[in-house]
Amino acid sequence: MHDQSFFFQALVYLTAAVISVPIAKRLGFGSVLGYLVAGIIIGPFVLGLIGEEGEDVMHFAEFGVVMMLFLIGLELRPSLLWQMRRSIFGLGGLQLVVTTVLIGAVALAFRQTTNEALAIGLILALSSTAMILQTLVERGQIKTSAGQASFSVLLMQDIAVIPILALLPLLASEIHGAGAAGHHDEAVRTFAGIAIEGWFKVGLILVVITGIVLVGRFLSRYIFRFIAQTGLREIFTATALLLIVAIAVVMDLVGLSPALGAFLAGVVLADNEYRHELEANIEPFKGLLLGLFFLAVGASIDFNLLVDQPGLILALLAILIGVKFIVLFLLGRAFGLRGGQGMLFSLVLAQGGEFAFVLISYSMQNQVLSPEASGILLIVVALSMASTPLLLLLNEKVIRPLMEDSSNEQTADVIDDGETPVIIAGFGRFGVVVGRLLIANGFTATVLDDNPDNIQVLRKFGFKVYYGDATRSNLLHAAGCDTAKALVIAVDDMSKALKIADLVQRDYPHLELIGRAVSKQHAYEYLKRGITNYEHETFSASLHVGIKTLEKLGFNPYQAHRAAKIFRHHNKAIEKELFKHYEEDEKKYLSESMRFADELEELLKSEKHQSIHEYDTAWDNTSRREEAAEVAQQNNDEGQKRI
C-alpha cells in the first residue's frame, strides 16, 4: 500500500478539497473554512484517512505560505504604503499592539509565562487576510470606509508577520525543550548560537539579504527578459518557482525564515515589469499549496481536547472574539468609522487568522509554546474563523436593521484607491497613441504587452507597462479587469484580439471594450460580438492623406475636410450593409480567395448603389437664386403688363 501511498494521499486530499470547498463557498463560509472542515473530516478523528504523514504534508504545504508572502511583497507599493500610512501604522499598528497586550494579559491570567503570553498575544492579534478580503470583495464592500480600514489593518498585520516570525524563536524557553525535532531546530540553534558566533552570522545574513536585493533590482530584469524571449510559457513558470525555492533554500541555510526572504524578494520585484506575469504564474501554486496547508491543519486539530475541555475552549473563543471586537470597534470609532461601517469592520476582523496556524506550529516546533497550549489555540482559532460568517449573518439580519434609523448613509462612501480605470492590451504603434492621449488628459492606464523589447523602451519613458500575454485570463485578472472601466484592444493580431474580446465578455461582461480592427473581417467579427466601438487601424490615416490629395486637386481645406467627413459617415453605413452579407455567408469571406481585390470590388459595388456622389448641399445657394430669378422675372412680367 505504501508504494501507491503518494497517489492515494493525493486522491484523498484532492477529493476532500474538491467536495468541501465548493460546498463551503455556496454556504457563504469561504474556501479556508472549507479546507479546514475537509481536513477535519479526513483526519484521524473522523474518517482517519490521514495520520502522521499529516505533519510532513504540513511542512510541504507551508511552502504555500512562503508563496503567499512573496505575492504580498509583490503587491506592496512603497508609494501606496506612504499614502495610507496613517491608516496602516495608526489604526493597524494600534490594533496589533493593543490586542496583543490585552490577549497577553488574559494569557497571563491563565497562568502562562510572560514569553508564552507575548507569543499568544501576537499570534492571536492577527486576523484572516484570505477570509476577510474574500468576504468583503464578495459583498462589494471593499471600497467602503470599512473595507479600506480593514485593508489597512490587514496590511499592517502582513507586514508585522515578518518581525513576528523573527521574534518568536527568541521567545523559546527550556520548559518545552523536549518538543518534536522539526527542521526548524536548525533555526533555533542558529539563533541561540548568535551569542557565540554572533558577528559572523549577522554578517552572513546581511550578505544574503543584500544579495536578494541586488539580484532582484538589477539582474532579475535581464534574467526574465532572457527567459521571456524563448517564448516558452512553462520555462517562465519554472523560473518563477525556481526563484522562490532558491530564496527559501538560501534563507534556510542562513537560519532566517523562508517566508521573510520571499516577502523581501516580492517587495524588491514589486515594480518590475514582469510582476504581473510572476503573479499570474505563482498564484495557482500558492492557492493549491495553501489549500493543502489548511487541509493538513484541519487534520491536525485535536478534537480530544475539545471533548475534554469544552468549557475552557468555548470561553477562550468568546474572549478572543470579544476582546478583538471591542478593540476594533473603539479604534474604528477613533479613526472615523461610524455606525454600520464600524460594525462591519469590527465583526469581519474579530477572528484568528491563517497565519495563526503557521505561527502556532512554528512556535511549537521552536519550543515557544507547549503542545497542549498549541492544540487548544489551534481549535480556538479554527472555531473563531468558522464563526465569522455566522457573525456577519447576524450583523446583516439583526444588528443592521436595528441601526438603520440612526446610521447615516454617507459612511458607505466610495473611495478611489488609485486603481487605473483603463487597460490597454497591446502597446505597439497603435496602443501608444491611445496611451499618450490618456496621459495628456491626466489618466493612467495599465498596459499589457508581450514583446520584451517594447517594454524596455517604453519603461524608459515612464509608462506603466507590464509583460504578459493578454489572452490569458490570469493576467487579465491581475491587471485589474474587475475594477477597470474600459479595455482597449490594441494588439495587431486578429485572433489574439478576438480571444481577448471573448475572455473579457465572458469573465467581465460589464467591462467596455474598444477595439482596433486590422481588417474588414476583423470589424465584422467585432460586430458579431456586439462590439460597436472599434476603428479600422488605417482608415483615419488614409482618409487624411485623401484630404491632402483633394486639396492638391483644388479643393479648399474646409471643402476637403467636409468631403472626408461625409465619406467617413458613408463608409460606416456601407460597413453595416456588408456586415449583413458577412453574417449570411461568412464562408465567402473566410475562404482564402477573399483577398484584397475582391474586397475592393465589393466596396465599389456598394458605393455605386449608395450614391457616394452626394453633392455637399450645405450653404448652397442654387435653389435660392433660382427662386429669386423666378420672382424677379414675374415682377418684370407684371411690370411689363402694367405698362
Add this chain to the structure above:
Amino acid sequence: METEKTKEHRDRVLVYFAHPTPHKSRINSAMLQSLEGLEDVTVRKLYDLYPDFHIDIKLEQRLLVEHNVIVWQHPFYWYSAPPLLKEWIDLVLEHGFAFGHEGNALKGKKVLTVTTTGGRQEAYREDGRNNFTMRQLLAPYEQTVNQCKMTYLPPFIVHGSLLIDEEHIRKAATDYRKIIVSLRDKIFSNNELKEHMYMNNLLDQAV
C-alpha cells in the same frame, strides 16, 4: 391613463441644448436636468450628438416636423449662441424645406429661446451697459424664425449668471420646467404670449 383626446391638447416640445462644455456649466445643466422625465418633451444635446459638427440634416428635419414647439437653450456667448447651433440653423433650415416658396414644413410652429447671460436686465437697455435690449440682440433668431413662417415666443432669460447663487439656480431650473410644461400643455393663450417681452413674466400663469 392619457386618452387620445387629452393628447391632442398637448404640443410636442423639442429642446435643443447647445453647450460646448456642459461639464463647466452650472446654470444651463441644472436647467436641462429639470426637464428629465417629461413626456412629449424631446431633448437633444447638440454637442453630444455632433461633436464633429456633422449634422444629420434629414434626421433633424424629420424631428422638426414631428414637434410643435422648438426650444433653443444655450448660454449667451458674445450676444449669440454657440457655433454649433448656428451650424444647425444654417444647414437644417434649408431652402425648400423651412423657407422659400416650397418651404412650408415648419409653418405655424413656435420657437423659444432660453438663455443665460452675465449682464443684469438693467444692463440690456439702450442707455445701459450693453446698449441694446435682449429682444434686440436676439433679432437674428427672431427674424430667422419669422422667415421660416414660425412664431418667435418671448424668450426665457436668466440674467446675472456670474453672481447667481445656488438657490436662484434651483429656482431658474424649476421655472424653466414650469414654462416647458405650460407650453407643452398649451396653458398660455396667443395673446398672453404676444403681450410680454420675457417668458419669465408669464410664470404666474404657468402650471
